[in-house]
Amino acid sequence: MSGGAGALLRMDHAGFHRGRRGVLHDLSFSIKRGELVALLGPNGAGKTTLLRLLLGLVPPGSGQVWLEGRPMATWSRREIARRIAYVPQGHVPLFPYSVRDIVGMGRLAETPFAPRLREADRDAVAHALGALAIAHLADRAYTDLSGGERQAVLLARALAQGAAILVLDEPETGLDYGQKQRLYALLRRLAGQGHAVIATTHDPIQAACVFDRAILLRHGHVMADGPAAALLGPAMLERLYAPI
Ligand SMILES: Nc1ncnc2c1ncn2[C@@H]1O[C@H](COP(=O)(O)OP(=O)(O)OP(=O)(O)O)[C@@H](O)[C@H]1O
Numbered sequence: 155m156s157g158g159a160g161a162l163l164r165m166d167h168a169g170f171h172r173g174r175r176g177v178l179h180d181l182s183f184s185i186k187r188g189e190l191v192a193l194l195g196p197n198g199a200g201k202t203t204l205l206r207l208l209l210g211l212v213p214p215g216s217g218q219v220w221l222e223g224r225p226m227a228t229w230s231r232r233e234i235a236r237r238i239a240y241v242p243q244g245h246v247p248l249f250p251y252s253v254r255d256i257v258g259m260g261r262l263a264e265t266p267f268a269p270r271l272r273e274a275d276r277d278a279v280a281h282a283l284g285a286l287a288i289a290h291l292a293d294r295a296y297t298d299l300s301g302g303e304r305q306a307v308l309l310a311r312a313l314a315q316g317a318a319i320l321v322l323d324e325p326e327t328g329l330d331y332g333q334k335q336r337l338y339a340l341l342r343r344l345a346g347q348g349h350a351v352i353a354t355t356h357d358p359i360q361a362a363c364v365f366d367r368a369i370l371l372r373h374g375h376v377m378a379d380g381p382a383a384a385l386l387g388p389a390m391l392e393r394l395y396a397p398i
Pocket residue numbers: 172177195196197198199200201202203204
C-alpha cells in the first residue's frame with residue numbers, strides 16, 4: 155500500500171465496524187490540494203463516521219487512512235491539528251467564551267502554551283472574523299448566539315487554524331441565505347488558494363453548483379465519485395436516496 159502521490163488525504167480500502175455491524179466498507183479515494191469535495195448520502199449512510207476516520211479520531215477497522223503520504227496513526231494530534239481543521243455539526247461549549255476567544259482557539263496548535271495570542275495569531279483571528287462577516291460579534295458570548303451565528307464562528311475558527319485541509323460536517327446548517335453564499339464563496343476561494351475542502355451536505359442542488367467533485371455514499375459504500383455537476387442528476391439522486 156502507498157500513501158498516494160500528491161494526495162493530502164487518502165483512504166485505502168478503509169472499513170469501519172460498530173460492534174458486528176459494518177458502517178463503512180472498502181472505501182478508496184484520495185483528496186488533493188485545491189479540491190472542493192461534497193460528501194452526500196442518505197441519513198445514516200456513514201458520512202460523519204467517514205469524516206471521523208479522515209480526522210484520525212477513530213482508526214479504520216480495516217485498510218488504511220493516509221495523511222500527506224503517512225499513515226494517520228503515525229501523526230500526533232497536534233500535527234494533525236496543524237494540517238486539518240474541522241467544523242463539527244451543532245457544537246455548544248459549556249462556558250460562555252467570547253467569539254474572539256473561540257476563534258482564537260483555532261491558533262492553539264501553533265501556540266499551545268502561550269499565555270496569550272501573539273500578534274500573528276490576533277491577525278489570523280481578525281482576518282477570519284472578517285472573512286465570515288462576523289467581526290461585530292467578536293465580543294459577544296458564543297453561548298448567546300443563534301445557531302447560524304455559531305456555525306459562522308466555527309467556520310472562522312477553522313479558517314484561523316490555517317490548516318491546508320478543511321473538513322466540514324453540514325456547514326450550511328442554520329445559515330441564512332447571505333451567510334450560505336459567503337460560505338460557498340469562501341470555500342471556493344480556499345480551494346482556489348490550494349486548500350483541500352471536504353464537506354458533507356444534504357443539499358445536492360447547491361452541491362452541483364458549488365462543489366467540483368461529489369462522493370456519494372450509500373450504506374457505507376461509495377456509490378459514485380466524480381464531477382459534482384455531472385454526477386448529481388435526477389437519476390443518480392433517485393438511486394442515492396431510494397428507500398432501503
Ligand atoms: N455512537 C454510535 N454508536 C452506534 N452506532 C452509531 C454511532 N454513531 C453512528 N452510528 C451508526 O453508524 C451509522 C452511520 O452513522 P453516521 O452518523 O456516520 O451517518 P451520517 O451519514 O452522517 O448520517 P446523517 O446524515 O443522519 O448525519 C448509522 O447507522 C448510525 O446509526
